[in-house]
Amino acid sequence: MARRRMVYEGKAKILYEGPEPGTLIQYFKDDATAGNGAKKDVVEGKGVLNNRISEHVMTGLNAIGVPTHFIRRLNMREQLVRAVEMIPLEIVVRNVAAGSLSTRLGIEEGTPLPRPIIEFYLKDDALGDPMVTEEHIIAFNWAAQQDIDDIISLALRVNDFMSGMMMGVGIRLIDFKIEIGRHWEGDFHRLVIADEISPDSCRLWDVKSGDKLDKDVFRRDLGSIADTYSEVAQRLGIMPRPGERTEGKRGPKLVH
Numbered sequence: 001m002a003r004r005r006m007v008y009e010g011k012a013k014i015l016y017e018g019p020e021p022g023t024l025i026q027y028f029k030d031d032a033t034a035g036n037g038a039k040k041d042v043v044e045g046k047g048v049l050n051n052r053i054s055e056h057v058m059t060g061l062n063a064i065g066v067p068t069h070f071i072r073r074l075n076m077r078e079q080l081v082r083a084v085e086m087i088p089l090e091i092v093v094r095n096v097a098a099g100s101l102s103t104r105l106g107i108e109e110g111t112p113l114p115r116p117i118i119e120f121y122l123k124d125d126a127l128g129d130p131m132v133t134e135e136h137i138i139a140f141n142w143a144a145q146q147d148i149d150d151i152i153s154l155a156l157r158v159n160d161f162m163s164g165m166m167m168g169v170g171i172r173l174i175d176f177k178i179e180i181g182r183h184w185e186g187d188f189h190r191l192v193i194a195d196e197i198s199p200d201s202c203r204l205w206d207v208k209s210g211d212k213l214d215k216d217v218f219r220r221d222l223g224s225i226a227d228t229y230s231e232v233a234q235r236l237g238i239m240p241r242p243g244e245r246t247e248g249k250r251g252p253k254l255v256h
């Protein structure tokens, strides 16, 4: 097979040219970074887990009519996605105070927020992804007012879907980050969820124990992220528990 053309390499993923025009192959690396690359490690299996977990979330979103770039998973580490024009923003939705919100505003981690709070950050490693307001976004032409309205509505739908999905397996969705792209069809575009949605980009706490089941385990040296992400994948029914029979089993079962 001819060598594939790499389109982009990020900290946790590589994008290659896809098999058809308008498609890309998204490859999930095992590299883990935190603090804008200040802390780095290679965690065997992380790419495989995030590929599967992101597939699970994006497939669910597609099924309820929230458009995403995801087309299908190709193999353990790769998925076929639509090529989109990325909006240079990270959109964070928070349900419970944690991380930078707690640090910035002095609100104790774990304090439930009165309503979901949406924040925008400029995606720029050199600047350390600074927080920006709608005013900046419009003034600097990163997105139009209509786009912002659509982004907020998409972000809240993702929040509702993911909160329910996680609560069903005993996990609280504390906060998460998404990225959004424009999918062009002729002269028109629609906004779609792009990048990945995985424990790398969410805060997930066990409902009962409050244990962290996300990248904070790596950021704060709390244990093995391979084990932690496997736990999330197992609870979601994506991967079998060690020793569990897999034949005839598809996803989580209703418990009466």
Ligand code: 5GP
Pocket: 090, 092, 098, 099, 100, 101, 129, 175, 176, 177, 200, 201, 202, 203, 215
């Ligand atoms: P915080 O602003 O508290 O650091 O992060 C809020 C949420 O967004 C967390 O779930 C965090 O994982 C996610 N997040 C924020 N920035 C990034 C980023 O640059 N990369 C990834 N993967 N997630 C991020």
